[in-house]
Amino acid sequence: MNTIPLIFNQRTVDRTILGGVEQDQNVSMPVTCLILNRNGNKYRSIIFDRLIYHGFEKVICVEAKKNLRGLDELSQQYPTVKFMIPHEHVTPGDMMNLGMGEAKSPYVLVLQDDLCTESFHFPASLAKKLIDQNQFCVCPRLATENQQTLPVHYIPSSKKSVFTIESTLTMATGTKTFYASDWAGFYNRDKFIQLGGADYTIDSEYWQKLDLFFRSWLWGETTTIDSSMLLTYSGEVHEEDMTAGxxxxxxxxxxxxxxxxxxxxxxxxxxxxxxxxxxxxxxxxxxxxxxxxxxxxxxxxxxxxxxxxxxxxxxxxxxxx
Structure with a gap:
């Protein structure tokens, strides 16, 4: 039985790293863009062009599966982008830990691969606004590819001594939200590490995420929504398994x-x-x-x-x- 980790990245995950050998000369913000590639879809060049255009200090892509197909060629085409390919099964929280451990920037924008759409927009002025809030995490508005609003406002509750989560469509800037939907958000990397990161002994994506964010609130950190940050899915919205196992x-x-x-x-x-x-x-x-x-x-x-x-x-x- 695994012991609860006491420090960040207590578990070592063997992985292959491709690319990232060159430094982008167009850096406009102290932010790393961390892509969690859970679907294994082919990367589209236009997406990397847009991410690099925005001036991130580094773009890091963490793969959910050990799949090197096409990545060697892509890493040569985009030498400033770093690809991380784990050699074993990893949860989204594990992918977060890998990316946060590899990043050098003080702030990290986390995106699932299906949120990297052609309409993606994240200017340096928005980064500065989010940095000034000095929070553990700031969450964006989320929408389907048909521009249907998705809930991003989560409230912890207790009914008959049973812990539950309620959601609303509230998305006013500054509104507290219990956790980041689909891990998407603007994170303070130092706070993430000080919190110990995601607990690798929790296998469920949902409970692993709730564990991290619950811990952040119990330890005095804050997560809010900023309505000026909008991310849109390129396909079906990921459904979470909330089974209590x-x-x-x-x-x-x-x-x-x-x-x-x-x-x-x-x-x-x-x-x-x-x-x-x-x-x-x-x-x-x-x-x-x-x-x-x-x-x-x-x-x-x-x-x-x-x-x-x-x-x-x-x-x-x-x-x-």
Missing amino acids: PSYMRFYLKNLLPVFGSDHAEIPVSSFFAFRKQHFCGFRDSVELFRNAKNWTLQNRYRFKTDAVRLIENWGNGDIS
């Missing part, structure tokens, strides 16, 4: 059980019984999972600024602690 157990232990008091958080021993009641696994596995999460919380106890109960209760207020 083993990944949810790790999420539950790390985010819902810690109790904040005074200046730190801890997981009370008594909460083990509540955990056992809700999650059906062997007693020995339950003890190991609980002990692992309790130790992780102990190691990070002073990073916490609030707990799940207070966060949810105060979400609509200015103070989330």
Whole structure:
């Protein structure tokens, strides 16, 4: 059973790196554009032309699958673009960790490959505006290829002691949102690393993402929407699997059980019984999972600024602690 990582990129993923040997001479912003290529679609030259035209400090593409076909030729055509090809199965969170670890810029714009459309527009003036907000993540508006608005405003909630997420079509600039839809957003790289990045022991894309963003809120970081940033999908919108399986157990232990008091958080021993009641696994596995999460919380106890109960209760207020 894997131990919850205590530091960023604690897991080493073997990978091949192609390209990125040349520096773009048209840099206009201290931002890396990180593309998560989950579909394995052929890259279109016009997309790379547009990304390079915008003046990113670096463009990094992380592949979801070990597929070198055509990438060698493409890396020669675009020598400033860096391609990362993992040699094993990776989740979107793993891809984020790989890209963030490779990036040198203080800020990273994360896009799924199907958000890299011909209409993509991200000027340096927008980058400066987002940088000035000094947040962990700023989320864009999202739309289908038919310009149908997609929800990007997510609210943590609790119904009969069960954690849930509600969504609305609100997209006013400055509105708090619990997490970045489809990982798309403008990230502060240092904050991402200080948070430990995505937890590789959580296999589910959905719960891995919620774990990272829940942790960011519990540790005092903020994520909001900026309506001036719009991204449009080029095909069908990716549907997330929200099934509460083993990944949810790790999420539950790390985010819902810690109790904040005074200046730190801890997981009370008594909460083990509540955990056992809700999650059906062997007693020995339950003890190991609980002990692992309790130790992780102990190691990070002073990073916490609030707990799940207070966060949810105060979400609509200015103070989330």
